[in-house]
Amino acid sequence: MAREKFYITTAISYPNGKPHIGHAYELIATDALARFQRLDGKEVFFLTGTDEHGIKMLQTARKEGITPQELADRNTAEFQKMAAYLNASNDDFIRTTEERHKIASQAIWRAMEANGDIYKGGYSGWYSVRDEAYYAEEETELRADNIRYGPQGTPVEWVEEESYFFRLSKYEEKLLKLYEEQPDFVGPVERRNEVASFVRGGLKDLSISRTTFDWGIPVPGDEKHVMYVWVDALTNYLTATGYPDASADRAAFWPANAHIIGKDITRFHAVYWPAFLMSADLPLPKRVFSHGFLFNRGEKMSKSIGNVIDPLAMIEHYGLDQVRYFLLREVPFGQDGSYSHEAIVNRTNADLANDIGNLAQRSLSMIAKNCEGKVPSTEAIDEEDRAMLSMADDALVQARKFMAEQAPHHALAAIFNVVSEANRYFAGKEPWSLRKTDPVRMEAVLYTTAEIVRRVGILCQPFIPASAEKLLDLLAVKAEERAFAHVGDSFALKTGDDLPAPQGVFPRYVEPVAEQKA
Numbered sequence: 315m316a317r318e319k320f321y322i323t324t325a326i327s328y329p330n331g332k333p334h335i336g337h338a339y340e341l342i343a344t345d346a347l348a349r350f351q352r353l354d355g356k357e358v359f360f361l362t363g364t365d366e367h368g369i370k371m372l373q374t375a376r377k378e379g380i381t382p383q384e385l386a387d388r389n390t391a392e393f394q395k396m397a398a399y400l401n402a403s404n405d406d407f408i409r410t411t412e413e414r415h416k417i418a419s420q421a422i423w424r425a426m427e428a429n430g431d432i433y434k435g436g437y438s439g440w441y442s443v444r445d446e447a448y449y450a451e452e453e454t455e456l457r458a459d460n461i462r463y464g465p466q467g468t469p470v471e472w473v474e475e476e477s478y479f480f481r482l483s484k485y486e487e488k489l490l491k492l493y494e495e496q497p498d499f500v501g502p503v504e505r506r507n508e509v510a511s512f513v514r515g516g517l518k519d520l521s522i523s524r525t526t527f528d529w530g531i532p533v534p535g536d537e538k539h540v541m542y543v544w545v546d547a548l549t550n551y552l553t554a555t556g557y558p559d560a561s562a563d564r565a566a567f568w569p570a571n572a573h574i575i576g577k578d579i580t581r582f583h584a585v586y587w588p589a590f591l592m593s594a595d596l597p598l599p600k601r602v603f604s605h606g607f608l609f610n611r612g613e614k615m616s617k618s619i620g621n622v623i624d625p626l627a628m629i630e631h632y633g634l635d636q637v638r639y640f641l642l643r644e645v646p647f648g649q650d651g652s653y654s655h656e657a658i659v660n661r662t663n664a665d666l667a668n669d670i671g672n673l674a675q676r677s678l679s680m681i682a683k684n685c686e687g688k689v690p691s692t693e694a695i696d697e698e699d700r701a702m703l704s705m706a707d708d709a710l711v712q713a714r715k716f717m718a719e720q721a722p723h724h725a726l727a728a729i730f731n732v733v734s735e736a737n738r739y740f741a742g743k744e745p746w747s748l749r750k751t752d753p754v755r756m757e758a759v760l761y762t763t764a765e766i767v768r769r770v771g772i773l774c775q776p777f778i779p780a781s782a783e784k785l786l787d788l789l790a791v792k793a794e795e796r797a798f799a800h801v802g803d804s805f806a807l808k809t810g811d812d813l814p815a816p817q818g819v820f821p822r823y824v825e826p827v828a829e830q831k832a
C-alpha cells in the first residue's frame with residue numbers, strides 16, 4: 315500500500331549574512347515535525363534552502379565588493395553547514411539561483427499570465443539610485459539644500475518605470491472565502507485574524523517586476539524585467555516538487571501539508587502565495603503556520619559567553635540535543651520566546667539529566683548489576699506495571715494530535731509526563747529493597763522501567779534524535795524497530811536478551827570555572 319505523503323517546508327533564508335538563532339529555531343522545529351511524520355509511517359519530503367535574489371543581496375554584495383553570486387555561494391555554504399550541525403533531516407536544499415528554479419518561476423509566471431492576471435503598467439515613487447529602492451513619500455524629506463533624501467540618507471528622485479502587475483485585487487473575495495472555509499489554512503489563529511482583516515481592508519494589484527536591477531529571474535518574453543523577489547521566492551516550494559513537470563518523481567508531494575515560517579512573512583504566504591496559486595490553477599497548501607520570534611533577554615548569556623547568538627557556538631557550548639530540546643520545549647510554538655543561559659541550563663539539568671537521564675541510568679545500571687546485563691523477567695508483572703506501560707502508548711496518541719497542530723512543546727510535555735511518572739513509580743517501588751525481599755518483583759519493576767525507557771526513547775527521536783538513538787542503543791533496540799508502530803507491547807523488550815553496558819546519555823551542564831567569574 316502506498317504510504318501517505320507529507321510535504322513540509324521552512325522559509326528559504328536570505329543568505330546576505332550568516333545564519334542566526336532565528337534560522338536555527340525554524341529549522342529545528344520543522345525538522346522535529348518532519349521526523350515525527352516519518353516515524354509515524356508517512357513518506358515525508360522536507361525542504362529548506364536559500365533565497366538568493368533581490369535587491370538586499372545585491373546591496374550587501376556591493377558593500378563587500380563581491381558579486382551577488384559570490385555572496386550567495388559563501389553564505390549558502392554557511393546555511394548548509396548549519397543544517398548539518400543541527401542534524402536537520404531535510405531531503406533537499408533549494409537555492410533560488412538554480413536552473414530548475416528559473417524554469418519553475420517562469421512557468422508559474424506564464425500560467426498566471428495565461429489566466430489574464432498579469433498586465434503591464436507603470437510603477438512610480440521616490441527612488442534612490444544608491445539604495446536601488448523605492449521609498450514612500452513619508453519616508454523621505456526635503457532638506458534645506460532643496461534635495462529630497464531617503465531614510466538611508468541618500469538622495470531620491472521621482473522615477474516612473476514600467477512594471478508588470480499581478481491582479482491581486484481580483485482575489486479578495488476568494489481569499490476571504492478560503493480563510494472562512496478552511497479555518498486551518500493559517501495558524502495560529504491570531505495570524506489568521508490578522509491576514510483576514512488585512513484582506514478585508516482591500517487589496518491593491520501588486521507590482522511584480524523590476525527594471526532597475528538585473529539580479530533576479532528574467533520575466534519570460536520581456537527580459538529587461540526581473541521578477542519581484544517574492545514571486546520567485548515563494549515558487550521555491552513548487553520547484554522542489556519538479557514543477558512544471560507533472561511526471562516528476564516528487565510531483566505528487568504538491569500541495570504541501572505545511573509551510574513553517576516566521577510571523578513577519580505571514581502576509582506573503584497567506585495572501586500573495588494562495589492568490590498566485592489560484593491564478594495558476596494549482597492546489598493550495600493545506601496550512602501556513604507562523605512561529606514567533608526568539609529574543610535574547612537573558613542578560614547573563616550575552617555577558618558571560620558573548621557569541622551564543624551564533625547557533626553553532628550555542629550548540630558547541632550546550633550540546634545539540636540540549637539546544638533542540640530547550641527551544642522545542644520552552645517556547646510555545648507560535649508565540650514569541652526568549653532564551654537565556656539559566657533557562658537552557660535548567661532544562662538541560664532538570665528535564666534531560668535528572669528526569670530522563672536518571673531514569674535510564676538508574677534502571678539500566680541495576681539491571682547490569684543484578685540481572686547479568688540481560689533484559690529482566692516479566693514473571694511478576696502486575697496491573698500497575700501494565701498501567702505504567704500503557705501511559706507511554708497514550709503519550710503517542712497525544713503527541714500525534716499536538717504535532718498535527720504544530721505544537722511540539724505540548725507533545726514534549728506529554729512525553730515527559732510519562733518520564734516523571736516513571737521516576738515516581740521507580741522510587742515508589744524501591745527495586746533496591748526488593749532485591750533482598752522479592753527478587754522476582756524487582757525484575758518486574760526493572761523490566762517495566764527499561765521498557766518505559768524504550769517507548770519514551772522512540773517517542774523522543776523527532777526532538778532529540780542523537781540522544782534518543784543512544785538510549786535505544788543501550789536497550790539493544792533493532793534499527794528497524796524504532797518507528798512509532800513499534801511503541802506498543804508487540805515489540806517490547808524480550809527477557810534474557812543481552813544489553814550493552816550502560817552509559818550516561820544526558821550529561822549535566824556544569825558552569826565552566828572562567829565563566830562563573832564573569
Ligand code: ME8
Pocket residue numbers: 325326327328329335336337339340365547548550574575576577578579606607608609
Ligand atoms: O524572510 N526568531 O528570509 P530571512 C525566529 N527570504 N525566526 C526568525 C527570526 C527570529 N529572531 N528572524 C528571522 C526571509 N526569522 C525570506 C523568506 S520564504 C519564500 C522567503 C525567520 O532570512 C523568518 O521569520 O529574513 C523567516 O521565516 C526565516 O527566519 C528566514 O528569514
